[in-house]
Amino acid sequence: MDFSFTPEQEKLRFDIGEFLENNLTSEYKNVLYDVAGVGVSKEFTKMLAKNGWIGMQWPESYGGAGMGIMEYVIYREEMVMRGAPIGYHLTAENQMAPSIIINGTDEQKQRIIPSIAKGEMSICIGYSEPNTGSDLASLQTRADEDGDDFIINGVKTWNSGAIHSELIWLAARTNHDVPKHKGITVFLVELDSPGITIDPIQNMARIGGFSNITFDNVRVPKSNIVGELDQGWYVVAQNLDFERSGIERVASNYSIIYDFLEYIKTHSNNTRNNVGNSLVRNRIADMFIEVEVGRYLAYNIAWMQSKGLVPNKEASISKVFGAETTKRNSQAMLEILGMYGGVDYTSHYSPIQGKVLRSWYGGISSTIAAGTSEIQRNIIAMRGLGLPRT
Ligand SMILES: Cc1cc2nc3c(=O)[nH]c(=O)nc-3n(C[C@H](O)[C@H](O)[C@H](O)COP(=O)(O)OP(=O)(O)OC[C@H]3O[C@@H](n4cnc5c(N)ncnc54)[C@H](O)[C@@H]3O)c2cc1C
Numbered sequence: 001m002d003f004s005f006t007p008e009q010e011k012l013r014f015d016i017g018e019f020l021e022n023n024l025t026s027e028y029k030n031v032l033y034d035v036a037g038v039g040v041s042k043e044f045t046k047m048l049a050k051n052g053w054i055g056m057q058w059p060e061s062y063g064g065a066g067m068g069i070m071e072y073v074i075y076r077e078e079m080v081m082r083g084a085p086i087g088y089h090l091t092a093e094n095q096m097a098p099s100i101i102i103n104g105t106d107e108q109k110q111r112i113i114p115s116i117a118k119g120e121m122s123i124c125i126g127y128s129e130p131n132t133g134s135d136l137a138s139l140q141t142r143a144d145e146d147g148d149d150f151i152i153n154g155v156k157t158w159n160s161g162a163i164h165s166e167l168i169w170l171a172a173r174t175n176h177d178v179p180k181h182k183g184i185t186v187f188l189v190e191l192d193s194p195g196i197t198i199d200p201i202q203n204m205a206r207i208g209g210f211s212n213i214t215f216d217n218v219r220v221p222k223s224n225i226v227g228e229l230d231q232g233w234y235v236v237a238q239n240l241d242f243e244r245s246g247i248e249r250v251a252s253n254y255s256i257i258y259d260f261l262e263y264i265k266t267h268s269n270n271t272r273n274n275v276g277n278s279l280v281r282n283r284i285a286d287m288f289i290e291v292e293v294g295r296y297l298a299y300n301i302a303w304m305q306s307k308g309l310v311p312n313k314e315a316s317i318s319k320v321f322g323a324e325t326t327k328r329n330s331q332a333m334l335e336i337l338g339m340y341g342g343v344d345y346t347s348h349y350s351p352i353q354g355k356v357l358r359s360w361y362g363g364i365s366s367t368i369a370a371g372t373s374e375i376q377r378n379i380i381a382m383r384g385l386g387l388p389r390t
Pocket residue numbers: 036124125126127128129131132133134135157158159160161365366368369370371372373374375378
């Protein structure tokens with residue numbers, strides 16, 4: 001692995017930094033509602049779109065800049081590290097557009113890709129169900145053929161971002177007579193279709209990003225199938241593979257740690273949070289060691305992908321470490337802040353707008369989202385170390 005960036009990549013990082021210096025106001029930095037620990041602002045997304053920052057990794061024929069995976073990682077790292085609210089378009093840009101470019105029809109590509117690039121379309125993910133999470137192939141939401149349409153019935157849950165999205169990327173069962181991996185199809189469904197009910201779920205951090213989505217006889221044209229009928233498992237697996245570095249997980253730590261440092265430097269009022277206290281200083285140094293390690297684990301994934309290698313256990317290692325680093329670091333910051341750390345963001349006594357407390361809550365959920373730490377450890381044990389399944 002080559003640890004250095006090319007002069008062009010350094011220039012890109014500089015340009016993004018300069019753009020953010022000029023455009024990332026404190027209002028945008030403090031946007032509260034988040035998806036995957038990243039704030040959501042459609043207005044900010046539109047500004048990025050206007051400046052051509054969305055879709056830089058897509059081929060030029062789709063309105064992208066044809067940039068490489070490392071460049072895209074640098075872009076996301078800079079955005080998230082500095083606290084930019086890119087959550088409105090992140091999933092659509094990062095996961096859905098590449099899947100649609102490979103598996104979608106021409107009509108889907110023309111309809112969807114330019115809208116994402118313009119900052120006008122957000123797509124959420126409809127995989128999990130009340131009884132389906134880690135074992136995704138057991139999903140029960142059904143899609144039954146009816147002329148030129150399919151009729152969808154079922155419930156999706158823990159859905160991030162449905163409340164601001166236009167479309168849901170939905171995995172549904174279209175064949176009940178074959179092994180469970182073989183009867184799944186992916187659909188793109190307009191979230192304002194008749195029969196869809198979105199019930200927001202507020203999590204324990206009082207962030208309303210989740211939803212329960214009920215499909216009651218929702219009619220979807222066959223032209224909205226992505227890939228082939230009954231072959232959705234492969235589309236899903238590939239979709240989950242897109243940009244697996246997970247750089248956001250560690251990058252989001254930096255903006256909080258820097259804000260936290262500024263705060264305790266100016267608000268130390270006892271030995272517990274005094275930056276002159278060697279215990280406090282050592283703990284902060286440990287936090288930096290962890291985020292730096294997490295960063296290089298994430299770079300390694302991007303580098304492997306840029307060389308055409310398929311990260312497997314490496315992606316799981318990066319996922320576990322990134323999620324658990326956030327958890328450990330926010331725990332450390334909360335302990336240093338003492339009782340003030342637990343004050344909710346709605347109170348003006350809350351240090352740095354309650355970001356540490358939110359990160360602590362978020363750290364827990366990031367060990368569950370996109371495959372739990374236990375599942376990642378299973379992958380590392382089996383595919384990385386050759387240990388038996390049971
Ligand atoms: C912040 C967040 C955002 C999310 N966003 C979305 C989204 O946008 N769209 C979407 O579809 N879903 C989303 N999810 C749901 C997420 O994908 C699931 O929560 C996750 O896959 C786990 O599934 P589950 O909750 O059903 O838990 P389960 O799969 O029921 O697992 C329960 C517990 O058992 C453990 N376990 C399960 N199987 C094994 C095994 N084989 N070996 C060892 N331990 C095991 C798990 O690790 C876990 O601790 C999100 C979740 C979170 C927390």
